[in-house]
Amino acid sequence: MEAVNSFARRIPVNAVYVAGVMPFVWIVWLAFTNGLGVDPVKAIELRLGELGLQFLIAGLVISPLRWAGVNLIRFRRAIGLLAFFYVSMHLMTWVLLDMGLRWEEMADDLVKRWYIIIGMVGFAAMIPLAVTSNNRSIRRLGAAAWGRLHQLTYVAAVAGAVHYVVLVKAWPVEPMIYLGVVCLLLLARVWRNRQRSMAQSA
Amino acid sequence: MNAPKLGWSDVTPKSVFLNRRAVIAGAGAMAIAGSVGQAQAQVAASTSRFSTDEAPNTLEEITSYNNFYEFGTGKEDPARNAAALTVDPWSIVIDGLVDRPGTYDLADVMKDQPLEERIYRFRCVEAWSMVVPWIGFELAGLLNRVGVQPSAKYVAFETLVRPEEMPGQRAPILEWPYREGLRLDEAMNPLTILATGLYGEEMPKQNGAPIRLVVPWKYGFKSIKSIVKISVVADQPQTTWNMLQPSEYGFYSNVNPTVDHPRWSQASERRIGAGLFAGRQDTLMFNGYEEQVAALYAGMDLAANY
Numbered sequence: 001m002e003a004v005n006s007f008a009r010r011i012p013v014n015a016v017y018v019a020g021v022m023p024f025v026w027i028v029w030l031a032f033t034n035g036l037g038v039d040p041v042k043a044i045e046l047r048l049g050e051l052g053l054q055f056l057i058a059g060l061v062i063s064p065l066r067w068a069g070v071n072l073i074r075f076r077r078a079i080g081l082l083a084f085f086y087v088s089m090h091l092m093t094w095v096l097l098d099m100g101l102r103w104e105e106m107a108d109d110l111v112k113r114w115y116i117i118i119g120m121v122g123f124a125a126m127i128p129l130a131v132t133s134n135n136r137s138i139r140r141l142g143a144a145a146w147g148r149l150h151q152l153t154y155v156a157a158v159a160g161a162v163h164y165v166v167l168v169k170a171w172p173v174e175p176m177i178y179l180g181v182v183c184l185l186l187l188a189r190v191w192r193n194r195q196r197s198m199a200q201s202a
Numbered sequence: 203m204n205a206p207k208l209g210w211s212d213v214t215p216k217s218v219f220l221n222r223r224a225v226i227a228g229a230g231a232m233a234i235a236g237s238v239g240q241a242q243a244q245v246a247a248s249t250s251r252f253s254t255d256e257a258p259n260t261l262e263e264i265t266s267y268n269n270f271y272e273f274g275t276g277k278e279d280p281a282r283n284a285a286a287l288t289v290d291p292w293s294i295v296i297d298g299l300v301d302r303p304g305t306y307d308l309a310d311v312m313k314d315q316p317l318e319e320r321i322y323r324f325r326c327v328e329a330w331s332m333v334v335p336w337i338g339f340e341l342a343g344l345l346n347r348v349g350v351q352p353s354a355k356y357v358a359f360e361t362l363v364r365p366e367e368m369p370g371q372r373a374p375i376l377e378w379p380y381r382e383g384l385r386l387d388e389a390m391n392p393l394t395i396l397a398t399g400l401y402g403e404e405m406p407k408q409n410g411a412p413i414r415l416v417v418p419w420k421y422g423f424k425s426i427k428s429i430v431k432i433s434v435v436a437d438q439p440q441t442t443w444n445m446l447q448p449s450e451y452g453f454y455s456n457v458n459p460t461v462d463h464p465r466w467s468q469a470s471e472r473r474i475g476a477g478l479f480a481g482r483q484d485t486l487m488f489n490g491y492e493e494q495v496a497a498l499y500a501g502m503d504l505a506a507n508y
Contacts, residue, residue: 031478037266037267037277037278038262038263038266038267038474038475039267039277039330039472039474040478041472041478042330042472096479097478097479097481098472099481099482100479100480100481100482101481102470102481102482105467105469105470108467109466109467112462112467113465113466113467114465115465115466166465167465167466169328170271170275170375170376170446171375172275172375
C-alpha cells in the first residue's frame with residue numbers, strides 16, 4: 001500500500017488530464033482515418049459514452065480504495081472533470097452527428113424517450129459538479145455542503161448506467177456489467193455507513 | 203438557347219449501368235480470385251423494375267455491419283464468427299398446408315426460379331438504413347410450386363439452430379430458433395423475395411447464407427436469415443422479437459415514420475456510409491414501397507397493428 005501511495009504522490013495531477021484526453025484524441029484520429037468501421041457516428045457516440053461511464057466509475061472507486069489504505073484522492077477532481085468532458089462530448093455527438101441538428105425530433109425525444117430523459121438527468125446532475133470543481137467553491141460552500149452537493153455523482157453514475165441498459169435491444173452483457181459495478185460501488189458505501197453508525201452507537 | 207449537355211448516363215437507365223459496372227467488377231474479381239484459387243461463384247441474375255436507383259452500399263458496409271444474433275449481438279460479430287457455418291449441404295423443410303410438403307435440397311428449392319437482382323432499401327428497426335443489391339427470387343414462385351392450400355393464411359419461417367457453429371446460440375439471448383412470419387398476401391407480394399446472393403455473388407455467411415428472406419417494406423428483423431423451415435399455416439405464427447417484447451415489436455413491423463418504437467422515434471434514419479456529417483434523412487412510409495404494398499393494409503389501424 002505504502003509503495004502505491006508513494007508512487008501516486010510522484011505523479012503530477014496534470015499527467016492525469018493529459019492521459020485522460022488521450023482516448024478522445026485517438027477517437028478523433030480514427031474518425032478521420034476511417035478507423036471506426038462502417039458506422040463511425042454510432043462508434044463515436046458509444047465510445048464517448050462508455051468513457052464517460054468509465055471515468056464516473058473511476059471516480060467512485062477512489063473512496064473504497066481509501067478505506068483500503070490506497071490514497072488517490074488527489075486525482076479525483078481530474079477524473080470527475082474528465083467524466084464530464086466525455087459525457088458532454090457524447091451529448092454533442094448525439095446532437096450534431098447522430099441527430100444532425102433535427103431540433104424538433106430531439107425535443108420530442110427529450111419528453112418521450114426514457115433513455116434520453118435518464119441520460120439527460122445524468123448530464124444535468126454533472127453540471128453543478130463541474131462548476132464547483134475548484135477550491136474557491138469548496139471554501140464558499142463549506143466542505144460539508146460541498147460534499148453533500150457532490151453526492152450528485154451517484155445520480156449521474158446510476159443514470160448513465162441505466163441509460164445504457166435501456167437503450168439497447170434485448171439484454172446484452174456489457175451494459176449490465178456497467179450497471180452492476182455502479183450498484184456494487186454504491187452498496188459498498190451503504191455498507192460502510194452502516195458499519196460506522198453501528199460503531200458509533202456501540 | 204443552350205442545350206443541356208448529354209452524357210451516356212442520360213440514355214442508360216442507372217440500374218442498367220450500375221449492373222454493367224457490377225458485371226465488369228465481377229469479371230475482374232473473378233480473374234483475381236481465380237488466380238489465387240478461391241473463385242467465388244458468380245450468380246447470373248436479370249435486373250428488376252422493383253430496384254431503386256439509389257446508390258447501393260459497398261460490399262464492405264453490407265458485410266461488416268450486421269444484426270445476426272446467432273453469431274453475437276455486436277454489429278461486427280457476424281463477420282467475425284460466421285466463417286464456421288456450413289452452408290453446403292443445406293435443405294429446407296416445407297410443411298403445413300401445402301400440396302407437396304417435404305425436405306427440399308437448396309438446389310431443388312431454387313430450381314426453375316428466375317433469379318433477379320433487386321436493389322432494395324433496407325431499414326433496420328434501430329433507425330439506420332442501407333441500400334442492398336440482393337439477388338433472389340420471388341417467394342410466391344416457391345409457394346406456388348409447393349401448392350398452397352385454400353385454408354392457409356400465414357407463412358412461418360425458422361432459422362438454423364446449430365450452436366456448435368453459431369456461438370451466439372450458446373446463450374439464451376433470444377429464444378432459438380429465430381422465428382419470423384408473414385401474412386400469406388404479404389408472402390405472395392412480388393416485392394417479397396428469398397435472397398441467395400448479393401453484389402453478384404453467393405450470399406455471404408454473415409448476411410444469412412445460403413438463403414434468407416427479404417421484405418423491403420418491413421423492419422430488417424422480419425427478413426429472417428439462414429432459413430431451414432417454411433411452414434404454411436392457418437394461424438398467425440409466433441415471431442422471435444414479438445415473443446421477447448410484444449409492446450415493442452409487432453407481428454407486422456411495417457416501416458412507418460408515424461408510429462414510434464416505444465423507446466425511440468422512427469421518423470428519420472441514418473444512412474450507413476453517408477459520412478460523419480451527413481445527419482439523417484426522413485424515413486418513408488412502408489420504406490418507400492407504399493405504391494406496391496399500401497393496399498395490403500387498407501382499412502387497418504397501423505398504430506394498433508404495428
